Amino acid sequence: MKYTLEKIKNDSRIKKGYLTGFVFLLIACLITLYANRQLIRQSARVAHTHKVISILENLFSTVKDAETGVRGYLINHDSSFLQPYIGSNKSIDSMFNIVKEQTSDNELQQNRLIELKEKLNERYNILQSNIDIYNRNRKIIVDTIFIQQVKGKRIMDDVRNLIGLMKKQETDLLTGRNKLLSHNFRTLNSIIISTITVAVIIVVFGFITHTKESKARREAEKKIITYEAELKNRIADLHKANEELIQMRSQEKFAATGRMARTIAHEVRNPLTNINLAVDQLKGEIRVPEENTNFLFEMIGRNSYRINQLISDLLNSTKFSELSFNKISINELLDETLVQAEDRIKLINVEIIRNYSQNIKNVSVDKERLKIALLNIIINALEAMEGRAGSKLVIETKEEEGKCKISISDNGPGMDEDSLSKIFEPYFTSKQTGNGLGLTNTQNIILNHKGDINVSSKVNQGTNFIIRLNFA
Template sequence: MKRIIKKFRIDKRIRVGYGSAFFILLISYLITLYINKQVLEQSRLIEHTNQVIHKLEDFLSLMKDADLGFRGFVINKDKSFLSPYYESKMKSGPLFYDLLTQIINSKTQRDLMQQAKKLMDKKYDLIQNAVDKFIASNYQLTDSMLYFEREGKANMESLAAIIKTMQDSERNLLAQRNTDLVSRSSLLNTVVIVSLIVALLLFVFGFITYVTENRGRRLADRRAEEYRYELEERIKQLDKVNKELLEMRRMEKFASTGRIARTIAHEVRNPLTNINLSVDQLRSETDAGEENRNVFYDMITRNSQRINMLITELLDSTKFIELKAEEVSVNDLLEDALQLAEDRLKLNDIKIVKRYSEDICNISVDKEKIKIAFLNIIVNAVEAMEPGKGVLTISTHEQNNKCMVDIEDNGCGMDSETLNKLFEPYYSNKTKGTGLGLTNTENIILSHKGEINVESEPGKGTRFIITFDFAR
């Protein structure tokens, strides 16, 4: 508990104490309102159940009144005694539909009520037939009257049994609702008591915090001093690590620069050697014929152009280039790049899988340069796959309001070291590669303010992910 207290500033802890107390009282009030609503609803349901029970009793009483009126008519031979029968018959319909509305949520009760209605109608028919027979026989009791008496009694017993079943069901429901009412009332009392206890504890917490304010501040100052000392030590450690990282980066840069220098020296030395040999030959053969001199001149010119091309390629791969942007479909650009690589694809029997998004928006790019970038990636993918077994998958889609291009092969893949150096100038694992193709590709993508990322594992293929902004 003390550790938790120390995590807060003193004045903040006081606010937390009193604020929490107020918040808990507010929650308690809302819960109380909710439970009160439930209690009122439960009370309403209990009242409703009581009404149903009483109306079922009234329903049965109507039958008894009809039967009583008929008996008075038979005994006194006076039609005025049939008034209870007619009143019962008149009231039975509205009472039946009222009850049916009250028990609308219970299919079992509705079915029983329908049975009771049939028995009621049958009872009224029996009484009416008995009245008609009694009058027709000049108010004399006959065998048919006895038959009506037996049928009426059996009908009444069946009706009473159904009404009792319905009342028992409603009484069971009433008992359950009374139990729910008691439990909700108990819950309401528990919530109120618990919330008051918690609020009281929080008030006490705030008061104790206020009393111990000065001691808490001194402890906080001392802890702040300890943290400051630890922070200074951490800063020193981070500074040391940062220097080591800078040193590692310098070493990596030095190694990369050395590799580039060695590659350039190797590439330039060969044509320079040819030039020097040609010049020496010209000097030693001053009397050589015109044809021989032209051969040496051509050799000097060709190798000079080779050196100039190497330098141009290096400059083009490391500088941002001028763009002639136009709106174009990225799907069309990929199709053009595949057309340029068609001979390589057919020669190596590479299977092409296209997953283009048909409704993807256009991009604003220099389409010739982007085709070169796509072509470089496709050519690298073809060279990484085994002829006859290669599968090149190209897909386009939209993600985070960006145009995404995925170019994936199932070739030999790359290790982490190769991935880290993949875009460095003159870095290549190919025997005849210059190491400038992917460098130039990255330069083209970055010049368009795009992104290029590579995912690869040895033996599992390589995936290039290129991202462009949509044309505005």
């Protein structure tokens, strides 16, 4: 026995094998840390580029709204049309300063911003001049206004071209950064897989070598435990990196949805405004309306209002809004949310199971906004379980990895993979009623709180929503 132990002790191959494995793991750990840092840094650059593009789109949209408002005032003699114009100047200055700060390291973009500022000032001077001329001439549109409108159109074309050039450059930057981000992620995966492979080889080598003697086997088992722990750490790092990438893609998809919504809103509201203006003019010109004229005018008005409301709902569900943060117990907030759904809970006869952590810390949130998000999830779960025997809604809170984790689970019919992949998309719904914006708004609220939301579901097994928030 003593001879065997001494042989193992002096076996240089075993020593070299473990030393090589240790060095490899150490190097892999350092490379993983470096790759993680690069991944986080590149993610921040991608988010920065998205922000610049979004602000440029908002800036141009604001100028167009101001221009439309002044045009509406000149046509209809109604000062309420000037509301978009009155507040737009300060908004544009604020957005301009943000873009200037965000692109401070780009000389070409800074030069374009100077030119853009001059064009915007010229356009606003023309708009204000048209208003003044219109008011001085007893609200009559004179030739001078038409001349200035032509000049203003040329300036707006210049503004559109400048913003288009700036967006193109930012889009090119975004493409390059996305490619680099994907490359960094693939590199990180390769490193982790290689580390896992080598770790497994070393574990197997140690196990086979030390099975010859019981004491040697026990020593090998200790090393196996060590390597398994390292393996779990690498797997945990990979899982964390995957979750961060999924969350980043979710935010990117949400931002893209918001940009699309703003584009649709802009393209729809302009002709909608023209329709309303035309209807108002027709009402004024028809002195003796026919039998169905007023009914048709009312029909146009109702449907115009409905379209405008749908656009407003879509914009509200996909934009980042200001929140009023206060410290509150997440358990109390969930109980208050359940009280709002109490009538429906009793009607459907659902059993509520509360698995609250009693020692969980407070969170800093906008109470009413977060309550809306939680209520959307709970109402969806209740409606999914309606008419099913033994319905249960399980709500759990606990601290996990330094964050507040909220789990809301039901034992309803669940969803297939196709529905699950579209669950946060605007206007997607499997219900006969509803506009499909509830969960889009819920995701928006959670992202506004710098949290994340994930959902898992299986057909006939129920659905589970996981929300993670930062503690106060």
